[in-house]
Amino acid sequence: MARPTESTVDIAIVGAGPAGLYGAYYAGFRGLSTAVIDALPQPGGQVAALYPEKRLYDVAGHVAVKGRHLIDNLLEQAAPFDPRYLLGQTATTLTPDGAGWTIGTDNGSRVHAGAVVIAAGLGRFVPRTLPCSLPYEGRGVAYHVPRLEEHQDRDVVIVGGGDSAVDWALALVPIARSVTVVHRRAVFRAHEHSVQQMYAAPVRVITDAQVTACHGTVRLEQVEVRAGDTSLMLPAQSLVAALGFSSNLGPIADWGVQLENRQVLVDAAMRTDLPQVYAVGDGCAYTGRVPLISVGFGEAATAVNHAAVALRPGSRLAPEHSSDTSFPAAALVPTAVPA
Numbered sequence: 001m002a003r004p005t006e007s008t009v010d011i012a013i014v015g016a017g018p019a020g021l022y023g024a025y026y027a028g029f030r031g032l033s034t035a036v037i038d039a040l041p042q043p044g045g046q047v048a049a050l051y052p053e054k055r056l057y058d059v060a061g062h063v064a065v066k067g068r069h070l071i072d073n074l075l076e077q078a079a080p081f082d083p084r085y086l087l088g089q090t091a092t093t094l095t096p097d098g099a100g101w102t103i104g105t106d107n108g109s110r111v112h113a114g115a116v117v118i119a120a121g122l123g124r125f126v127p128r129t130l131p132c133s134l135p136y137e138g139r140g141v142a143y144h145v146p147r148l149e150e151h152q153d154r155d156v157v158i159v160g161g162g163d164s165a166v167d168w169a170l171a172l173v174p175i176a177r178s179v180t181v182v183h184r185r186a187v188f189r190a191h192e193h194s195v196q197q198m199y200a201a202p203v204r205v206i207t208d209a210q211v212t213a214c215h216g217t218v219r220l221e222q223v224e225v226r227a228g229d230t231s232l233m234l235p236a237q238s239l240v241a242a243l244g245f246s247s248n249l250g251p252i253a254d255w256g257v258q259l260e261n262r263q264v265l266v267d268a269a270m271r272t273d274l275p276q277v278y279a280v281g282d283g284c285a286y287t288g289r290v291p292l293i294s295v296g297f298g299e300a301a302t303a304v305n306h307a308a309v310a311l312r313p314g315s316r317l318a319p320e321h322s323s324d325t326s327f328p329a330a331a332l333v334p335t336a337v338p339a
Contacts, residue, residue: 003015004108007084009033011307012103014091014252019044019281019296020051021074026304028081032311035111037103042146044071045121048292049144049245050164053171060294061217061245068146070293086111091120094255100276115307117273118257118264118279119300123249130159130241132214138222141239144168144300151176155235157223158182159254160209160242166190168240169203180204180234182211182225206232260285270303276310280301 016038018282027034042048044067047056052068059065065073086109093104102112123318127143127261134141145151145168156176158165161183167190169181181198186207188195199205209227214220214236223236249262258265263285270278280299282291289295309315 001087002088002107002109004105004110005067005086005111006112007035009035009084010113011035011115011117011304012037012111013083013117013119014038014103015044015045015119015120015121015281015283016040016085016087017068017119017281017296018047018074018293019079019121019300020045020117020241021071021278022121022297023117023137023300023304024083025074025078027303027307028078028083030304030308030321031082032304034081035084035113036085037086037091037105037111039088043075043085043274044068044146047071048146048246049127052146053148053167054210056168056293058292058294060297072094078235090250092251094274111306112335114311115276115278117270117300117303117307118252118277118283119296120249120252121282122247123283124263124325127241127245130211130214130239130243132144132212132276133220133239133241136214136216136239138218139218140216140237141214141241143241143243143245145172145240148172148175151219151238155175155239156180156240157211157225157236158240158242160240160244161188162242162244163190163194164244165240165242166194166198166339168242169198170194170201173201173203176238178204178235180206180211183212184208209232210308212238220283230295252283262334269306270299271306276307278307283327 010032011034013023015034024034024036047067048071055064059066089105089107091103092106095102101116103111155178157180159182165172169179172179211223212226215222215226225232264279266279266284280303281296308315
């Protein structure tokens with residue numbers, strides 16, 4: 001776990017999914033400093049954790065974009081404004097701090113901010129684990145595949161029967177030395193067409209089975225699989241436990257914001273009932289909201305613009321046109337959109 005830190009920023013953003021990352025960019029565009037807090041050890045939220053290789057077709061400006069490429073682009077867009085990322089930390093407390101707020105995290109870090117934007121989606125996103133794999137977390141065991149190339153020339157064992165497990169198996173075939181899928185049932189929950197592709201590909205599929213033990217000295221080297229009365233020992237430098245994630249609002253539910261069906265109620269300015277605390281993305285609720293990434297982007301911009309006025313009285317609510325603005329030099333370099 002990272003060492004506790006203490007920082008002061010204009011806006012603290014809770015959640016590093018698409019809406020939170022766009023909020024970090026937009027705050028920078030308005031000249032505001034930010035800190036972004038997320039319980040996952042990498043940015044991207046649910047998109048990076050579950051759909052990094054899937055193409056998204058409903059994001060404005062993209063005919064289609066893979067989940068991980070969308071996150072990479074959002075990070076690059078925000079990078080010139082140097083947001084501070086506190087990853088692998090859960091925002092646990094929200095307390096008044098003079099004219100603003102202090103957020104405390106579960107590792108003891110504290111962020112002092114004039115305004116807070118809750119962009120936590122459905123809440124803290126925690127992977128379901130295999131007990132035997134816990135000692136090898138970060139040493140061969142992972143719960144999702146944000147970068148396929150990390151498994152180059154490895155024997156990969158994937159545990160699970162959903163879309164993520166099957167999609168990752170198919171994507172890793174040309175990269176890994178071998179790919180094995182272990183599922184505790186005979187029937188997969190994944191899309192039928194994907195399952196057919198998996199069985200047609202050079203993927204070893206073991207059903208009605210489970211991983212019972214992990215072995216290795218420093219890093220993971222082998223896993224033991226139990227299928228009925230048979231025990232198999234498989235080489236495995238990578239084990240992907242694609243068992244899904246549990247999500248809940250966690251400590252946010254105790255922050256004093258008004259909730260409805262586990263979502264934070266907001267007004268048209270994305271304001272909660274706490275002063276200078278806003279909520280955006282799938283974790284917020286208002287009449288007529290549609291749960292789309294594109295909608296979350298607009299909500300993030302709305303929240304940040306209203307926060308800018310609250311933090312700097314006399315500022316304009318409507319920002320300048322970006323085409324009329326001088327950006328940091330790094331932001332002026334055009335980048336190609338990955339396919």
